[in-house]
Amino acid sequence: MINTEAVDSMLEELDRCQEKISILEHNISWLKYAQAKNLTHTTNKVTEMLEYLLEQEKTAARFIHDLLAFEYEHLEVNPILKQLHI
Numbered sequence: 001m002i003n004t005e006a007v008d009s010m011l012e013e014l015d016r017c018q019e020k021i022s023i024l025e026h027n028i029s030w031l032k033y034a035q036a037k038n039l040t041h042t043t044n045k046v047t048e049m050l051e052y053l054l055e056q057e058k059t060a061a062r063f064i065h066d067l068l069a070f071e072y073e074h075l076e077v078n079p080i081l082k083q084l085h086i
Helices: 004-036 041-069 079-082
Strands: none
Touching: 004 041
């Protein structure tokens, strides 16, 4: 039997991960632009931190995807993962 509450919760969490990933990718792009303008030391540290957070969010999204795939073996969530650039 499929636990629809759990699936709905995982889908909501996956959506939150996608939003966080989008924000982190945007911030990393902005910081790389700032690095090109020679604001190096601070932007390097912030970029490293954001890239770490981005990887954590992608890992969380992959984990949620795996849980969803386990719950629904035929669930088509690959388009969601492609949107996340995972």
